[in-house]
Amino acid sequence: MPTYHLGIDDTDSLKKGCTTYVGALLMERLLPQATFIDFPNLIRLNPNIPWKSRGNAAICLRISTPMDCDYILKMAEEVVEENRDRQDEKNQPGIALVQGEVPDRLKRFGRRALYDVISTEDAICLARELGIKYKTIKGGRGLVGALAAIGNTLEGDHTYELIVYRKKETWERPRQVDRESVVEMDKETYPYTFNNLDYETGRVLITPHGPDPILFGVRGESPGVLKQALKLLKFSGGERWVIYRSNQGTEAHFVNKSSVAELRPYQAAVIEGELTGAPKVIRGGHVIAELGDATGRIDIAAYEKSGGVQKVLRDLLPGDRVRAYGGVNPHEGEAPKLTLNLEKLEVLELVLAIARNPVCEKCKVRMKAKGRNKGYKCEKCGKEAKEPVMEKLERKVKEGVFLPPPRSVRHLTKPLQRYGMEKTWVGVSVDSFFGLINAKD
Known part of the structure; x- marks a missing residue:
């Protein structure tokens, strides 16, 4: 039976909508006629893209079915058209469909989309050269993410997310998720779920804030632990649930080990070097320091909300050797320059x-x-x-890895508790990854 890889991106907006919800609705249509050969895939792409809607997520559904390409593509287009945010001028949905094995060129494209900026023109050119069927709506910028989702086959480290979607009539209302049950779930499932709560502020992190379809999402190491979490949570207004396999919490975007001279705007990058001067605290409590390697120098910045990262950077000295992870941000002006906004800081060697x-x-x-x-x-x-x-010298800081608090991390940031839990995909049963909610099943 033929196998297909269906990628979708950019169906949402800053105000509403959700690409994973489009995927959930499409699964319901596909399941009577298709067998899933993998969990639905949720791929987080380069988080530094300035025109992204929110979390820069694309999805891929990998199926085996007797349906032909045109029928699958038409079905996907109908679901996207029915559920995209039509009032938003910026979203530009893209749909792509690959039959058979995922080409190596597409895998390389998908890897690059995790850390670099890729144009719509490059995506269209690749699709045509590889004979990939695709559909774009409006400008079609979502084709980049649709292709990248197919290309990121998650053969290496991966996590899972169980997402519960709410009934449409509740989208504009506050979410009904019991906070104490979240605390209990977090304690019962630790360390196999992550970023459920920010204990410093008491903030619940599994619930988004906008008028979108998601009621909550729990991330973890296996489908089994996520189903356990679902049973522990108390909530109302849920309509359906889906388990996605994902690159969230894996640092997949930090594959780009660069020199300072190689950096380009909006990339996700990793730079190793020495501090060339004393860190400076600027207005707002943000900390800036200059980092140098053999090819040049760049400012690295830790903002006030980055918590421990900001405090560690402030206490470093010239000559300290670090590995800086973050997004490259351009600054316009008479002397344009780049800054690396820190997502993670690794102190390698201290001046003693x-x-x-x-x-x-x-x-x-x-x-x-x-x-x-x-x-x-x-x-x-x-x-x-x-x-x-x-x-x-008596140093306040120690060598090690430092991250922002859970409330400030990005979707791709690997929590400290995941270090040592990395895994590869060997293929498992993909039964029971989708369900409707009457009683919590």
Whole structure:
């Protein structure tokens, strides 16, 4: 039986809609005639794209079915047209369909879409060269995400998200999810679910805020633990649930290890180097520091909401070696420059001692330098010394990995609790990934 990979993107807007909900509705239409060969895939793409709607998510449904390409594409187009935000001028839905194996070129395209900026023209060119059937609506910018979702086959590390959607008549109302049940669920399922709560503020993180179809979403390591979480949660107004397999919480966007000279606007990048000057605290409590490698220098920025990352960056010293992870942000002006907005900071090596002018043993004051590489001399008694002395530093910060608090992380950020839980896809039964809610099943 033929296999197909159906990618969809950009059906939502900043105000409403949800591409994963479009996927949930499409699953219901496909299931009587198709067998899913993988869980539905939810792929988070480069989070730094300035024209993204919200979380920059695209979906891919991988199926085996006797239906032909044109029929599947028409069905997908109907569901997208029925559920996209027609009042928004910015969304530009894209649909793509690949039959058979996913081409290696498309996999490379999908990998690049995790960290780089790709034009609609490049996506159309690739689709035509590979003979991929596609449909664009309005400008068709969503074709980039649709193709990238197909190309990201999640063969390496992955997580799952169980999303509960609410009834349409409740979309404009506050969500009804019991906070205490979220706390209980988090305790019962830790460390196999993540980013359910921000304990510092008490904020529930599984519920979005806008008038969109999602009631809540729980992320975790397996479908089983997510079904356990669903049973523990108390809520009302749910209509259906879906389990997506995803790259969320995997750092998939940080595959681009760059030098400073290679950086381009809006990329997700990883830079390793040394601080070339003391960090500066600017208005709002944000911290800026200059990082240098063999090819150049760039400002790295930790904003006030980044919590621990901002505090660690503030306490670093010139010469400290770090690995900085973040998004490249351009600044216009007479002297255009780039800044790396930090999502994660890894302190690799700290300066533990500093060279200082020696102290005169007789006068108990520091000597003055006589000139470059000419030694030191006490201005009071004339005693001289050839070398500086190394003085040990007491450091507030330690080597390690530092992340913002859960309330401030991006969808792709890997929580510390996931380190060591990475896994590869070996193919498992994909039964029971979708259901309607009467009683919670």
